[in-house]
Amino acid sequence: MSTTTPAVVLSGITKRFPGVVANSDVHLSVQVGEVHALCGENGAGKSTLMKILYGMQQPDEGTIEVGGQPVRFRTPADAIKAGIGMVHQHFMLADNLTVQENVVLGAESLHGIGAKARKRILELAEATGLTVDPAVLVERLGVADRQRVEILKVLYRGAKVIILDEPTAVLVPQEVDELFTTLRGMQEQGFTFLFISHKLDEVRAIADSVTIIRRGTTVGTADPKAVSSRQLAEMMVGSELPSPETRESTVTDRVVLKVENLGLVAVEGTRPVLDDIDLVVRAGEIVGIAGVEGNGQTELVETIMGMRKAHHGRVLLGDRDLTRLGTLARREAGIGYIPEDRHRQGLLLTQPLWANRILGHQTRRPVSNGQWLDLAGAKDDTRRIVEEFDVRTPGIDVAAVALSGGNQQKLVVGRELAGDPVLLIASHPTRGVDVGAQALIWDEIKNARARGLAVLLISADLDELIGLSDTIRVMLRGRLVADADPATVTPEDLGSAMTGAGATSAAVAEHAPGGAHARGAELEGE
Amino acid sequence: MGILRGKLLPPVLAILFSALLCGIALVVSGASPLRAFGVMLSQVGQGTTAVDIVNSTGTYYIAALAVAIGFQMNLFNIGVEGQYRVAAVVAAVVGGSIALPPGLHALVIILTAAVAGALWAAIPAILKVTRGVNEVISTIMMNGLALGLAAYLIGADVFGELRGNNIRTPEIPESGWVPGIPLGSSGTVFGLVFLAALLGIGYWVMMNRTRFGFELRASGESSTAAAAGGVNAKKMVLIAMLLSGAIAGLVSMPEILGRDHTYNLNFPAGIGFSGIAIALLGRNHPGGIAFGALLWAFLDKSGLALDNVGVPREIVTIMQGAIVLSVVVAYEVVRRFEVAAQQRQVGRQLGTVDAA
Amino acid sequence: MSTSLMNPAEAPLAVPPPRKARRIPGWAVGALGVAGAVVLLSTTSYLTGVPQLTSTGTIQTAVRLALPILLAALGGLWAERAGVVNIGLEGMMIMGTWGAAWAGYQWGPWAALVAAAVFGALGGLLHAIATVTFGVNHIVSGVAINLLGAGLTKYLSTLIFFPLSNNPRESPAVPKFDTYSASGLSDWLGRLEAQQRVGLSDVAGILRGLVTGVSPLTMLAILFVIGSYLLLWRTRFGLRLRSCGENPVAAESLGVNVYLYKYVAVIASGALAGIGGAALVLNPGQPGYLEGQTNGRGFIGLAAMIFGNWRPGGLLGGAALFGYADGLQLRSGGKTFLALVYGAVLLLAVIVIWQLVRRRWFAAAFGILAAGLLYAVYYSVDEVPSELTTYAPHLVTLIVLGVASQRLRMPAADGVVYRRG
């Protein structure tokens, strides 16, 4: 399908940040109408390169050509004019505005902000299958819908070259398939895609060509149909592809965590967020929770951690009833907690690493003597974590924000495994983490399990979930609706169960049909 | 060197810039800036000004600490103003109506002030924790109510007594006084100035060495991370606000126990607002706040001399505003300058460095 | 579409986020609130026999007192909707009073308005430079502007007003606007009010207060409220401005010049606060500029804006509540204040019943307790000590905030320093 002039050519791009060279002499050429993948480790500089192409950042060196014409983008507005659109790794949506407002923002001159704009959005949605109600507030949308909005935004502006930065990171396989169907359809209509992903299978499934970036510079371009995932990964890191698989079972019959009849209601009188959850995790066992984001996993974890107050039901750790305790007391009782969002919940970004080591352990040795902090102890133990967990950092006095995502996550994992917890609650422990860090985190979780740790694992990465777990429970609309056997289940089966499409495999055992909860029952706002 | 440039250069730049700004204003209005600044500086050596500056620094320091505790966790306690007033009245009333041995008497008064301040701060704290009422509004409202309550309490038929045209609380007996350091004709340094220093040390220890301080800072940095780390946000709001109120309650203690021995109609207002500016100027750091309080006190006291040379004293307020603003701008400018320098350095090492 | 794929219509319903979509539009909520307040007041007025609660004069006073607060609150709205916290409203308002006096005594009230807007806008510009360009903490900058505003106006007054008025703290007298009444309607309502009929006379009194002796400034302020709503919520300009307060990074990524919009918003904010200052200077009874004249009204405006949930209609309510309570206490003191306490008991009773219906036992018990306490106060004292009535507006604001369930939501990126790139 390639034509003579490439859609986009980046040559010799260099971008420096304080302490980091994010891009150094990068070359990239994208043909019209292709899906061009960009692969690389965390912090390789993929997002930075795309932000440069989108005019959000200015390159220190290098040139950009669009449709054969050299261009200089000072702002995204320039890039938009040149027909380039970008869907960001982290969604760029204003929660408190409606879908329509988010879409038309910045492009009001096209169709105004009223009925005409609405009509155009619906037209676009129709043409591409990205259906979503323009009048609804974005904060009420799930991730998949948000992504639709993001793509609609780009289309609305008439972009022909669309950058998708890790669009699949938060989607379940079915949603990924659907996205790919959409992309292929659009590709036929002449759109060009730049596609970033850590998931190499996906890259091979959708991309027409792939460029690999390592440590800020391009190391080569390949035909994804002609190389294996393993080869791609080796080009990225030069090491072997890790696997989350756990072979031999270490499950004991000692119950560590017992959740009984747990219920949570967000707003009085509305549908429960958690509905009679019963759950048991034994020593040496990893229990995985599968579910589409927004079905109550976050709430379940936070209720077990005591960050939300259960409406009814009990949480027991061993024989001890934790239901009335606060988060700190639960941590002291022996629960480690890897939160789903390390930036928001896991780290104090501007504080040094050793201060981050204290967080959550502020009453326990070795970082504290109860009310007084033991700074020397904290620093020593931080050094230990840095060493044992291979946290790549210039020192323990640098602010956490200075670390790359994978290294931040290793620090968090190290901290949560410190002090010999009996239960680890791990929410998306390897989200957005590169393959090297991912392997290390998997190993550490497996080792701890072998030592008798009970683990409750929540992950959107179904391979990870299937590979690590001893038992998988499927969560839908606040209920545990099915169990799956990780030995036999496939991601596709799991995906169906998660979306409530019904079990398609013997590996998934559905519970009694979950009473269909009415959609309505909403109270008036404000 | 780096520390010097990053931490000390900005305030110096800012003060110079503000002085320049005010200088220009003075020239425009036909006064001589050199003369004005000279008079301000020489005022320090005159009469009791030096001692007044020290005393006033103590007062400002306490107020700014009270504000800073809230700031550490992004709580905006505008209510220091009302808290210290209520605390002063209550403490003066209690102090004037009890008889205790020296030392103990003063201690009881100081504790009363702290408790009264904390209780006054408890109202917005509880409203915030239970009802989610924004503390900015509630403390503004509480400041108004504090004026009313103080006025009510010193009413002649309540606790106050009439003195000529003034009303005041009964005088605190001598056992309740805190002696100062008399420096002859230069005045007397309030004994409780040392309380301010002690509070500063306590504040530093608390913020840097205790679990509570850590939790406070963590809440301020990221409430979500703090929650995941087991910090009870509501409890922190409550404690921080109470502590802030308790310290605010001490603001007027140096003056009341060291000089006035009573609360009367001439009670100074506005220290709480100065405290906000000083806490911001000192970036919530005990050392920085001390510096800010000293600067503020210097400008206040030596500014009195400007009347002598026919320069409007308001130039001092302008200068204070300009300093607050330009200090932060200067910090930002210096920071950007350093970032740029670092970037250039990275650029030179290009190719040899490892990303990350 | 293959069956295994998710059909959006059947997509799993995400766990409901804490906030629900509103079924009742905002204006209807506002109208209901106003109606409720009127019913409450007329009931209270009837039961306590204090007609001042709804008299024409009280309402007129409330309007006059609310005006500067309303304008300051609108100023706050503009800045904060664009994501800049503006605690410097007081300082900008002070600049406005000075500007209004300076231009006003020379060229009349309209010039005063313009000059006040310009002076306030200068304060806003400074705030914008500090917060937007230099990324200074918004609160620091606001505090500094309050100091600068106060210092600068004092300084300028000494230089410029002193030779004219012989007083460095006061300007020469500023001519005021004429006031206007809808005379036919006003008279008819006046007769209705005089009949002392329950409810009807109260409504008549309130309406009459709103149409009698209206200053052009009041009309202008109302126009500003409506205009702000239309501009901020119904135009592309407003959409862009608000997007800067919700998610500036997203806005910038869509080609919105965030810096520019923040500048515009903060300058407009200063101008509105400045006009608020002018409203004070042009208020009948004010000689002109007077040192200390704003007396914290900028802060009250900020509170009114938060009270109003960062919305024009809401802040109008907040300013009105404050002006009303202040007017009431200034005009008639302790007795009417007690009547208000009685009104609060009534309000609490309604709330308790509502909570009982919703089976919120704890809230209901709390309400009963509070109502009981207030009623005991009402029953046991004849007149509230004057020291406390002066601050009735503050108390009323606190109580209303404490009682009204908190569903306040500020712009998501409010107060966050935004750096491009």
Added chain:
Amino acid sequence: KDTGGTQPGSTNTAEGCKLADKPPAAAATSSAATSDEKVDGSALKVGLAYDIGGRGDASFNDSAAAGLDKAKADFGIAEVKELTAAPNEPEDAKQTRLRQLAGEGFNPIIGVGFAYAESLKVVAPEFPNVKFAIVDGAVEGAANVTPLLFAEEEGSFLAGVIAAYKSKSCHVGFVGGVEIPLIQKFDAGYEQGAKAAAPDIKIEKKYLTPAGDFTGFQDPTKGQEAATGQVEAGADVLYHAAGASGKGVFSAAKTGNALAIGVDSDQYNQKTVEESKDVIVSSMLKRVDVAVYDFVKAVAKNDLASLPKVFDLSVDGVGYSTSGGKIDENLKAVLEGYKAQIIAGKIDVKDKL
């Protein structure tokens, strides 16, 4: 468009109060013989420390300034220095101000306002040779501080009489700035005077802020609203002791077709209230100027003992103004009658209610 002056509700058809018996006519106006003896003050350096507001406040600071100006002209004073207090300033600022003056050799030094009482208590003993005076206050135990006190209640009594005679609805009002003892004296005298002249009179009262919140002297808007409230309640003569807030009272009186009585100095002649001067019947005069002038004169003559303990009606330390011509001869006679009775001690005006 409003033409102003149509006042709702107050249909003033009433013909005024049922007045009490008029006091016996005063014997002869005891206007103190202003002796024209020549006093030489060329050796004096007079320092004046104003309260908040300072020179130009059109109130008692200004009055003090007027006294000083007159003394300067009459006695040929060598040097004069005036300093002003800032709002909300701490105690030590006042002390510094006084020390500055004393240190530079000013003698005598006058503190204008009771706010200086505490500071003088400290500073005066440090300069035993300097002669201090304090307006509106007294300092116990300091021999070198001369109190310059006024019988505001006596002047206000006459204001009350005026109000009673001028009221058509037999309903008058009082607006106080801040509820402090000083202002309560005005309030007390006014009420006694009004009641003495018309026992059935109704009096509305409002203080703008309570003690300690001095913004009540600085908020004409509040003054206006409070006064409007009183007018609408039926009052038609308003007396204020509210500093700058009083301007609002005048304006409210004007729109409400009521009358007003000024305070401290002859407000009819004040520029800042020019537009509403036609409602000003009279002003209660508190002759701070006289006190300052007399004090300087006494110092020059080295005869402090000649000063009255209290500047009251008998020494014309307080009084009433007649500018504007709204006090007719008849009323004037009545006032002089009451004045004579007060001076004679037949009427005892209390300074508290």
